[in-house]
Amino acid sequence: MQEFRHTIAGDIVTVHVPEDADDLGMFWDWFYQARERGPIALDTETTGLDIYSPGFRLRTVQFGDAHDAWVILWERGGHFDSYARDAIRRTRQILIHNAAYDWLVLNQCAGIPLEDLAPWTTDTRILAALIDPRQPSEGGIGTGLKPLSARWIDPSAPDTQAGLTTVFRSLGLTKETGWANIPLSNPTFLLYAGLDVILTARLAPILRAELSRLGVRDELVTYEHEIARLCAVMQRTGLLVDQEYAAPLARRLAEEAAHYSAVAARYGVSKIGSVAQVSEALTGMGETLTERTDAGALKVDKAVLLPLADLDRDWQRIGAREPNPLANAVLRAKRAKKWGEDYAAQFVTQLDTAGRIHASINSLQARTGRMSVSGPPLQQLPSGDHVIRRAILAEPGHVVISTDFQAIEMRVLAALADVKRMKAGFLSGGEKFDIHMYTARLVKGPAATKRDRKVFKGAGFGKVYGGGSRTLARQTGASEAEIAQAVAAYDRVFPEIKQASSRWQRQAFQNRMVFISATGRRLPLDRDRTFAVTNYACQSVARDVLGQAMLQIESAGLLEFCRLPIHDEILASAPKREAEEIAREFERFMSFPLYGVPIEAEAEIGGQSWGSLYGADY
């Protein structure tokens, strides 16, 4: 038996590393006693983060309480993995920091279904996010084990990740190669592997007590664990990639990027991403640049370059001027590079052995509770045409179904702010109700035009986002005077929105700048951006409406069809012959009243590729 000692918050703690059958017997004795005393913290060390790549391996499984940790060398196989597997299966109160990752690792490498672990798991990362959801960059503690331990347990708690990076380097390894190649005999690796579970075990009761002190309901904590499980199931399922489409697409986009980069180089721009080079070259060609970035540099983003290239927002020729060839080349090179490298190439390189991608779904990422998807970022694929989404396929014999909420944030706003005439509209509107046209008619009468609709749609978003007339004018292209009038009219028709916004800001002030959402979520407000409370209130409840819908979908037995949550939409793959019926069920389980406002969803049935919903014929 190897043993390491360390001091945490004044206590000497022990990390045990069993080396033979006798040692494993001692682990078993500890495990049985610890299980009687309370929850057991669990963690894994692996070769990397790419759970589904062919070379991925589980290296160690750690168990621990507040004083002892046991690092089981899974990689050694034999008794080591059978003891670890038995212990995992027999734990009835599990503490994990960022449970979704370890659930998926154990599901993939140990064959333990995540459905068997999830009901017994408390995720300390979820607890922390419900106390303060802000990232460190936003002034929060963050939800990493290190900053949480430093805040709640011991300011000098070791940064095990950073510490290991140093060890990797001393062994001639890197951040990338270290996790897979560090010998299991390395004492720092073993110590840190053990300390992580001890810290998790100590964190859980402290965070529970804090949640209770803050009055956060247990129901919210439970709900959030359920959502994490549903997202993990979708991540495990993954999405099928059309490799015969994606691989040539990645090549074609790389060629296109190279071609237009070469054109830009002829105008003195060697790096198309260099703001300084592009702005200098354009100025040298006689173009006048006026827009500035936050830091004061001349702006050369898409909105600036498109008019110079005589292109509208849909990249169609305007015919107003001779296109600037450099602006045109930079625009096209950047788009081809992004689409090719960030999307198409990722589809090909991140595949598992079955030709599927398993993008990571973070069920509780944003300050508002919104989810995020990364590796690749499937929530952000270009939606203007089918080119990228065409590479994602339904299962063989299936079709894609996309069910999205209708104007969800406006409905949530109407419900939360009790906007009388808006609620009346949603209640009487029926299936094809158009809130923006309804608003235009309220203000302008029956003669309201499509253009009026566009202006009031902008005003509506302005309200939800807390924006002003100037930004709205810039976004919609309408004049500032016209927008100012529309916003004023909007406030007359829906006076409750402004009242609610002020009320919510007052509530936040009285609660140390934390607004409590309708679902009990804690939403910290920045002191100099209190107007954002309107958006936080709506966005976070819209997120919880999606979560509620996901739970109903699971209860209806439809989880197996779900592939991806996208804020106001659920993407699914369903057998072609049952698609019509399943689509209606998605609509049904994504529709329910919210404080008297009907939340409604509409399903769209496509073909075999996701791109079929964006114009592809396949």
Place this chain on the structure above:
DNA sequence: CTTCTCACG
């Protein structure tokens, strides 16, 4: 590490 850009809801 920060800034800028660009993809989404």
Place this chain on the structure above:
DNA sequence: ACGTACGTGAGAAGT
């Protein structure tokens, strides 16, 4: 009294 667009992930460039 006034005015403030919200939330993400990812990569390149420059500090």
